[in-house]
Amino acid sequence: MKQKLTFMEILPIGLMLFASFFGAGNLIFPPALGQSAGVNFLPAAAGFCTTGVGIPLLGIIAIGLLRASNPEALALPVHPKFAKALIVVTVLTIGPFFAIPRTGAVSFDVGILPFISAENYDLGLALYSLFFFVVTYFLSVNPSKIVDWVGKILTPLLLISIAILVVQVFMLPMGEPQQAGGYYASMPYLKGFHEGYYTMDLLATMLFGTVVIDSIKVRGISEGSVLTRTCIMAGIIAAVLLAAIYFSLTYTGATSVAVFGVSDNGAIALSSIANYYMGTAGNVVLCLMIFFACLTTSIGLTVSAGSYLEQVLKYKMQYQRIAAIICIFSFAVSNVGLTKIISLSVPVLCLLYPIVIVLVMMAFMPVKRACVYRSTLAFTIVFAIIDGLNAAGVPMKTAEALFKDVIPFYSAGFGWFVPSIVGLVLGILYSVAVKPGKN
Secondary structure (H helix, E strand, O other): OOOOOOHHHHHHHHHHHHHHHOOHHHHHHHHHHHHHHHHHHHHHHHHHHHHHHHHHHHHHHHHHHHOOOOOOHHHOOOOHHHHHHHHHHHHHHHHHHOHHHHHHHHHHHHHHHHHOOHHHHHHHHHHHHHHHHHHHHHHHHOOOHHHHHHHHHHHHHHHHHHHHHHHHHHHOOOOOOOOOOOHHHHOHHHHHHHHHHHHOHHHHHHHHHHHHHHHHHHOOOOOHHHHHHHHHHHHHHHHHHHHHHHHHHHHHHHHHHHHHOOOOOHHHHHHHHHHHHHHHHHHHHHHHHHHHHHHHHHHHHHHHHHHHHHHHOOOOOOHHHHHHHHHHHHHHHHOOOHHHHHHHHHHHHHHHHHHHHHHHHHOOOOOOOHHHHHHHHHHHHHHHHHHHHHHOOOOOHHHHHHHOOOOOOOOOOOOOHHHHHHHHHHHHHHHHHOOHHHO
16 A cells, blocks of 8 residues: 655646536636626635535535545534435535536537527527436446547637637737625625525535545545545646636636627627637637537536436436436436526535535534534525525515525625534534433
């Protein structure tokens, strides 16, 4: 057994983790964020990176501390059934319900849409997404060297193409960032923090973190502290790359409003920006890069979701059939269009993200007693549900009247934050008051 891995041995693991995270949302949300945040793009990007990079990194570190190969590990202190239910819902969210369909819709809006007329949008999306998910299914059930080739060769090419674009933006910006409105003007950091939910990276952490642990073990590392330290270093490598891209693309979006105005979504914004700087050739290159980046993400999520659901179903349904169902369902959802997929996902993410954020933070606490976890999560879930319903546009007049002026940050979509702290304190007090064996 090895005592430790060198940096050059850890680097591929960090790049693998980066490639796992780097998909559709990582490309489209920062430009849209920059367009909306305008002159406040820096604090908005900092907030976005908190939920899109910082907390997922903490999730990787937490899993490294637990040295867990089970994605349910973070939630097990609450209850095994709760842990399983949470991961199933999470897997469906980052799988066929939202994230996998989004890969097809993003690659179409960025890569194909510039080359077709508006009246052919629906037909073009249907034909393209059919092709996209047939390829996803084929590669998901027939793993081969082509998947590694795409991940190792084309993802770096995508990064190079983004770097070329960003360098031009910094050298020759399209214009000055515009004034921000709404919460981007009054609370840009918190608004960016909220927008970071849409990457879904924190949700994916629970699956990807266990993959990192397994990858390190395969390289001969079994000693606990070394395993944890290696996992942390791999997470930092991925986080640095993601943060650099997010800040650069946010600035790119902020400077584009003077020319394009605010686009319907980040995919359209990114495509317009590429065309502005590199013309049709830029769109062609971007089309190919986005296709392969989204395809590798789609394959990775299909394999991860299919493998986990196969275990949940106790192998009563074969993986190949589960993968087929995932791809068929994702094909159907992708055809509602990118903007609709994003809007439908928002309430679900507003519900799930607070729960997972709290679980990640509690993983660093020395107290692992069930009563502390349950009290904290009970308060968090109640307000996460309210925030989710608010995001869905469901009238919450009673809650609004009760909490708007009482709960800090409630109106900004963070009604769960202070109640979760109250639940944590109550749980600790209860834990101290009763005998350890009783809770």
